[in-house]
Amino acid sequence: LLRQLYPQFLTALCRLRSLEREHSVRMDLEEFLSRLPLPTIVLRWNLKPIYQNRAARDFCAVWEKGPEEAQLTKATSPIPSEILDRCRLLKQQWTHARRTNARQTGFKEERVHHPRSPHLRATIHQKQLSSIGVAQPHFLIECEDLRRDLAQRAGPASSRLPQLVRLTRREQEVARLVCEGRSNQEIADDACLSLPMVKKHLHSVFRKLEVPSRSRLIALMR
Numbered sequence: 001l002l003r004q005l006y007p008q009f010l011t012a013l014c015r016l017r018s019l020e021r022e023h024s025v026r027m028d029l030e031e032f033l034s035r036l037p038l039p040t041i042v043l044r045w046n047l048k049p050i051y052q053n054r055a056a057r058d059f060c061a062v063w064e065k066g067p068e069e070a071q072l073t074k075a076t077s078p079i080p081s082e083i084l085d086r087c088r089l090l091k092q093q094w095t096h097a098r099r100t101n102a103r104q105t106g107f108k109e110e111r112v113h114h115p116r117s118p119h120l121r122a123t124i125h126q127k128q129l130s131s132i133g134v135a136q137p138h139f140l141i142e143c144e145d146l147r148r149d150l151a152q153r154a155g156p157a158s159s160r161l162p163q164l165v166r167l168t169r170r171e172q173e174v175a176r177l178v179c180e181g182r183s184n185q186e187i188a189d190d191a192c193l194s195l196p197m198v199k200k201h202l203h204s205v206f207r208k209l210e211v212p213s214r215s216r217l218i219a220l221m222r
Contacts, residue, residue: 038166039143042127045091045136049083059143062102063120079141083122087139090126094137119147142166166208174201175209179218 039055059078062079090110094145114120121144126137167175170191177187188198202214211217 004056013166041079041139041141042145043079043141045138045140047087047139049079051140052079056141056143059120059145063114063117064182066117080122081113081115082115083112083124084139086110086124090139094126095180120145168201171201171205171208174198175205175217178202178205178214 012111017086039059040051041049041052041056042051043049058070060077060079061073061075063080064070065073070077110124112122112124123142123144125142127140128135128137146147173191174187177190182190184195184198184202187193188195191198193201202213206212
């Protein structure tokens with residue numbers, strides 16, 4: 001009897017270990033996200049939320065009701081249907097790639113804007129929280145109110161622009177030096193970087209902040 005049950009016990013034990021690893025990774029992710037000022041949501045593969053900070057709940061209320069009504073009511077707003085629809089599209093693409101054995105170079109990133117208020121933006125990332133390679137990914141959603149971010153000019157740039165937390169430390173340094181009027185070569189000398197690496201960091205800054213040029217970056221940061 002023990003010999004017959006051993007394979008089932010072994011399967012159950014492996015499953016428990018996998019769940020334990022996934023839980024540990026998720027707890028570490030939640031602890032990290034709780035320190036970010038950016039409104040953040042994490043959804044399971046079935047689109048059920050497993051994490052949503054207070055700023056993200058406020059963002060969903062503004063998306064659904066508008067800023068004035070959102071301030072007057074304490075009712076919880078659902079995750080916007082436009083965001084969930086884009087997650088469903090990513091699910092279909094991921095499933096199709098698996099079925100056709102298509103090569104995946106990385107999880108796709110999608111941006112969703114409010115249909116009537118385009119300054120409300122959500123950026124969706126597919127994240128693998130399980131250590132099992134074939135596990136279905138989760139969805140990490142970063143929410144931003146671009147108009148409010150640009151209007152808050154009383155403090156330093158890092159406090160005015162929550163999206164700056166998406167930049168690495170080195171990218172923030174390069175952006176700061178650009179705003180000081182340094183050329184790429186001067187940035188390379190000051191930051192002890194090669195010129196190609198400065199250009200790579202600067203391209204990443206432009207992409208993450210959605211600005212086309214140095215002048216637009218400087219205007220955004222001031």
